[in-house]
Amino acid sequence: MLSSFCDTAFSSTGNHGEVLGTSDNFKVIKALALDDIADLRITRNAPLRDYTRFGLGGPADLLIDAPDEVSFSSAWQRLAESGVAIEVIGGGSNLVVSDEGFRGVVLRYTADFLRQESAVHVSAGAGAILQNLVDLTIRLGLHGIHTMTGIPGWVGGAIYGNAGAYGRSIDLSITRVRFFDGARIREFSNPECGFRYRESTFKDHKGWIVLSTELELLPADTAELRDAADSIRSFRDAKYPPSMKCAGSIFKNLIFSELPESVQAQVDPKVVREGKVPSAWFLERAGAKGLRNGDIHVADYHANLIYNAGDGTALEVQELIGDLKARVRSAFGFEVEEEVQYIGF
Template sequence: MKDLTTLGIGGPARFFCEAKSEKELLEALRRAREKKVPWYILGSGSNLVVSDKGFPGLIIKANIRKFSRDRSKVLAGAGNELLAFIRKINRLGLGGVERMAGIPGTIAGAIYGNAGAYGQEICENLRRVRIFDGRNFRWLSRRACRFFYRDSIFKKHKNWAIVEAEFSFKKGKPKELSRISREIIKLREKKYRPSLLCPGSFFKNIIFKNLPKSAQKKIPPDKVMYGKVSAGYLLEVVGAKGLSKGGIKIAKHHANLFYNSGGGKAQDIKKLAIILKDRVMKKFGVELEEEVQYLG
């Protein structure tokens, strides 16, 4: 699995297949049932920490690609790459996703975790999502997807497969939208150098108003931005920058950026995460929650 994740970590999967259509997806699920093995759907593996032991079942790479447009409405497949999608949407003069340029991964991966950056989230322009729920294909309205900050109903229904999504965009100017995307990509490359083996931000930021009063008092007001406290700030205070365990390192320039410097192990990432969650809990009374998804 290490070759299928941006962190470059993970032992072998027992079975692997790529599903390029709904029919192939059904066939893959049928085979998993037949062999009585667990299955897991993979996008681009950019938000995953896979166990060093690997996965004892079938990994299904959902690579269903499609793209069609009817005025402001756009239909995209689960496996379409998010960046290529954004570039196309920009060129069509449709606005609303340009600031998310540079987030790696697929359309389905972005929907699963309600990916977002620089003030935009994937849920904002979504109208509905088509899924296979284990029995039927059906559409879920945006409301039914229960999107929140880096959260959605899909995190609670791991046996659902996202197959496609319908978006609706406002009008924009193609050149302006493309310029914004280009600038944001440049900014992002300062934080994430292109060859870095990492899964993006490790922990979610914290929604300030959800914290108990005792924890709120410990956070300086200037550290609350757009209603959130960055996990990076909390981690920096407890000394995370530059820490390492085995091949896993925490960036010196960003305390919420865990990366694999070579030969990194999932067990080392998990150990570091436990140590840092504990330190943040002791210092601030705040419980950090992983943004990355663990497999195994």
């Protein structure tokens, strides 16, 4: 079973004080002299639709790209002290931005290094494209994350949301994660990361920002890994065409044992895989396929895929998601939970 796209907002911090107006934000930020921090890339009135797979949403007052730990932590600390609202995002693959945008500063940690540390260990910066990491492990003949081929987004988001596909999630290969907790840089071993299905301790602690990770993988035949990855990629591209403006699967799959007994009794045992039931199974029976709200559509071939067919809006996404949740609640008596993250709502 394929996962959704890996999470985009690998930490959403919310406000660190009073939310200021746009002009006030600019005055405060200018007074912080962020230009003194080396290597920051600062974009004013940044159109966030250009930084998300959905291709919608309004601007952020500022978008700041920080390429290393020193510049990121320095920028964070100055902004946090200022009262300006801060959000941290990654590759934008699993993000819905408000049509009004975000009144504050959006930070991105863009360190994208990939390194082979030993015969079976590789390390990656949180800003590395996940596909590039997958491709590296395949070239090195290392088994563990090849099933994640085709999942867009960055490594940091994959860790934040414990991305995975075909029975494997990234936590199975992680040995340690380096992160910024808002005050200092720390490092956790795998057990300390609190990984579970599409969750992690970094998702629980909204101010904890993933910086890098080390993975331990297993030796394997490169050709076999490549063949398996190519097969997965073909299937995934048919389901989620690269040009489609979407965030992958909108809702998390359901853990069968956690469903009400009355619902468990309705589920076809054939659709239960590795203890999970696809949300699409419930959505399809609730009449989701082909639904539309303006330019935001549910795919007619997959009930858990919402895409932007043209000039859709975040409000239309929000309304359609609300409709789908209400349909499942009415039909089955429980809530489906989104995988997408929200900014500016």
